[in-house]
Amino acid sequence: MAIQTNGLSLILRLKIGAQAAFSEVTRAIGEAGGDIIAVDIIHVGKDSVIRDVTVNVHNEDHREEVVRALRKRAGIEVINVSDRTFLVHLGGKIEVQGKMPVKNRDDLSRVYTPGVARVCEAIHEDPSKAFQLTIKRNTVAVVTDGTAVLGLGDIGPAAAMPVMEGKAMLFKQFAGVDAFPICLNTKDPDEIVQIVKAIAPGFGGINLEDISSPRCFEIEERLRKELDIPVFHDDQHGTAVVLLAGLLNAIQIVEKKMSDLRVVVTGIGAAGIASTKILQAAGVTNIVGVDRHGIIEAGKSYENPMWDWYAKHSNPESRTGTLADAIEGADVFIGVSGPGVLKVEHLKAMNRDPIVFAMANPVPEIAPEEAEPYVRIIATGRSDYPNQINNVLCFPGIFAGALRARASDINEEMKLAAAKAIADCIPRDQLNEQYIIPSVFNADVVKAVKQAVAEAAYATGVARRESPHAF
Numbered sequence: 001m002a003i004q005t006n007g008l009s010l011i012l013r014l015k016i017g018a019q020a021a022f023s024e025v026t027r028a029i030g031e032a033g034g035d036i037i038a039v040d041i042i043h044v045g046k047d048s049v050i051r052d053v054t055v056n057v058h059n060e061d062h063r064e065e066v067v068r069a070l071r072k073r074a075g076i077e078v079i080n081v082s083d084r085t086f087l088v089h090l091g092g093k094i095e096v097q098g099k100m101p102v103k104n105r106d107d108l109s110r111v112y113t114p115g116v117a118r119v120c121e122a123i124h125e126d127p128s129k130a131f132q133l134t135i136k137r138n139t140v141a142v143v144t145d146g147t148a149v150l151g152l153g154d155i156g157p158a159a160a161m162p163v164m165e166g167k168a169m170l171f172k173q174f175a176g177v178d179a180f181p182i183c184l185n186t187k188d189p190d191e192i193v194q195i196v197k198a199i200a201p202g203f204g205g206i207n208l209e210d211i212s213s214p215r216c217f218e219i220e221e222r223l224r225k226e227l228d229i230p231v232f233h234d235d236q237h238g239t240a241v242v243l244l245a246g247l248l249n250a251i252q253i254v255e256k257k258m259s260d261l262r263v264v265v266t267g268i269g270a271a272g273i274a275s276t277k278i279l280q281a282a283g284v285t286n287i288v289g290v291d292r293h294g295i296i297e298a299g300k301s302y303e304n305p306m307w308d309w310y311a312k313h314s315n316p317e318s319r320t321g322t323l324a325d326a327i328e329g330a331d332v333f334i335g336v337s338g339p340g341v342l343k344v345e346h347l348k349a350m351n352r353d354p355i356v357f358a359m360a361n362p363v364p365e366i367a368p369e370e371a372e373p374y375v376r377i378i379a380t381g382r383s384d385y386p387n388q389i390n391n392v393l394c395f396p397g398i399f400a401g402a403l404r405a406r407a408s409d410i411n412e413e414m415k416l417a418a419a420k421a422i423a424d425c426i427p428r429d430q431l432n433e434q435y436i437i438p439s440v441f442n443a444d445v446v447k448a449v450k451q452a453v454a455e456a457a458y459a460t461g462v463a464r465r466e467s468p469h470a471f
């Protein structure tokens, strides 16, 4: 069985002398528990062969073990060890490319000065022309302050870049939307709002990403009010939309109704609060929130304004205590907290046919292998297990739909339409425990989400493009 790596896939460049057979290499790697994925010949010399051997390992200690095992063998020299994940990040993952070549002075005078000046003047006279004559029409800013990057926490704006570049790459690949990573060296909400407003003229939408709670709520709310382009905090709403899509399908398998579900959400931050709100909008009434200190108690006052809201809008049975107290009899566990929060004991206390969405990245609240014997349905945010509930399933299509309609906002109706569109990508007769959510690579998803979101934008009056038949 292939090892479940957490991105640790190595290329080992080996010089194998005449006295050593290649089987020595495979034996050394195999005995150390490495998983060989590919072998390439780089150079064949008189007395030696240089090969690149691609190997999956569990973690960094395991990498050292595999390298040590090879170094011990006579005739095998380890020339270099590269981490394939780092290799794909060399020099960054995206670039800006012109749409046409500039081959001569004539081209130059049209794409740049003097010709460009007339286009500038046209936009000056009618600012809405920016949507026709610039990249604004199809471009989104992916903005972070690096304070809640995946589950890694406050690692700062420079360290957040690889994730933001990744989001930009996915916008382009999945929906043809151009996106720029913008990592801000400030945590001050006033400053973030001011900077985003100042850069907004060049963009058709703002995707806020990995900004910690509770600041993310205020920042998003202010920007939504003050800008005339859609502002969408992906960790809140992207997560909520995909989670709802997964749950719509999961409850069909276990034959339960939204209104009867008892749901526990752990991690009452950006994703946890938005997930709670979308579940309530979909008809769930019994939700209990748990954070590090334990259950968010009904009616109690909290310093964090969002927890204060939560205390007034959840926990109808007034439960108190820890996750163990919250999860007794629950139908659904939603994890948007951190690694290892959920234990087998918790699963054993759940209602029949437990549904577990352990969505913390990169390491979920419980490993699927550990949970599987005790649950009916398990999903994670990861790409290397079935049932990937990750906001990548929705943010490309949601923005593509909003940009298509030239929407001024991404409202609740557009989000619910997106969730339903994602869920409906799986035909009813194909639904099963391992397949409650379509693959990120299912091309129908982005098309369906784009269409549903653009239609909802017209239906709710936020579309500004004249022709609803344009899509």
Ligand SMILES: NC(=O)C1=CN([C@@H]2O[C@H](COP(=O)(O)OP(=O)(O)OC[C@H]3O[C@@H](n4cnc5c(N)ncnc54)[C@H](O)[C@@H]3O)[C@@H](O)[C@H]2O)C=CC1
Binding pocket: 148, 149, 150, 151, 152, 210, 211, 212, 213, 234, 235, 236, 238, 239, 266, 267, 268, 269, 270, 271, 272, 290, 291, 292, 293, 335, 336, 337, 338, 339, 341, 359, 360, 361, 362, 380, 381, 382, 389, 390, 391, 392
């Ligand atoms: N699968 C997906 O598509 C997505 C997954 N996530 C994941 O969800 C997690 C939270 O993300 P955000 O809401 O953006 O972060 P956040 O920083 O806004 O909120 C995290 C909350 O979880 C709580 N928490 C952390 N460790 C905990 C623990 N051991 N027990 C209980 N509560 C705990 C924190 O106190 C905080 O209130 C991250 O791991 C992130 O990677 C977030 C967005 C999308």
Ligand SMILES: CC(=O)C(=O)O
Binding pocket: 149, 150, 151, 210, 234, 235, 360, 361, 381, 390, 391, 392
């Ligand atoms: C997927 C994502 O946006 C996160 O884990 O933060």
Ligand SMILES: [Mg+2]
Binding pocket: 150, 209, 210, 234, 235
């Ligand atoms: Mg995120």
